[in-house]
Amino acid sequence: MQQTEKLTKKKKATMVNIITVYKLLLHGLMKLVGMTQKTIDIEPGTILNIWVPKKATEKHAVVFLHAFGFDGILTWQFQVLALAKTYAVYVPDFLFFGGSITDRSERTASFQAECMVKGLRKLGVKRCTLVGVSYGGMVGFKMAEMYPDLVESLVATCSVMFTESVSNAALERIGFDSWVDYLLPKTADALKVKLDIACYKLPTLPAFVFKHILE
Structure with a gap:
């Protein structure tokens, strides 16, 4: 083992x-x-x-x-x-x-x-x-x-x-507190969330791919 x-x-x-x-x-x-x-x-x-x-x-x-x-x-x-x-x-x-x-x-x-x-x-x-x-x-x-x-x-x-009001509404809709959190993900899971939002239809990818992108 x-x-x-x-x-x-x-x-x-x-x-x-x-x-x-x-x-x-x-x-x-x-x-x-x-x-x-x-x-x-x-x-x-x-x-x-x-x-x-x-x-x-x-x-x-x-x-x-x-x-x-x-x-x-x-x-x-x-x-x-x-x-x-x-x-x-x-x-x-x-x-x-x-x-x-x-x-x-x-x-x-x-x-x-x-x-x-x-x-x-x-x-x-x-x-x-x-x-x-x-x-x-x-x-x-x-x-x-x-x-x-x-x-x-x-x-x-x-x-x-964006105007400030449109920006704030967009952040609330996608579930982030700031654009920094969205644009600069620190984990593979956060990156996947970002790409899911950014892409019309994100293809199914193995988890390690997101890790490699961050690296």
């Missing part, structure tokens, strides 16, 4: 994180469809991680902006696969997500917009279409407002602007 328990504990301790493995495979697939990953120095202490076309192209630029949760390429993988041959596709990670980092204390959508635009301009993007979901749409609105010379058009989904 003790031997069985030891083997079980050892198996759990050495289990490979499937999200890490999946991302490695996904990155390889992205390269096969003509994408490559780059890091851009926006300013001292601020680095933007972004997927871009491998080769220079005159195709219309489409920039995908992710939600508050997964990084850019995990969020938009299927859209990239569908559109990479037709458009010049750019998929950044927002600061504090994925591989994008900063030592600045700013956390506003305006700061995100500023850094996204600086990165795109360093890549030579002059005009583009933005596609944003949730938080990505909110940053997209700021990019369009602040840099109309860059943003030709914007597609946004699930990007609502």
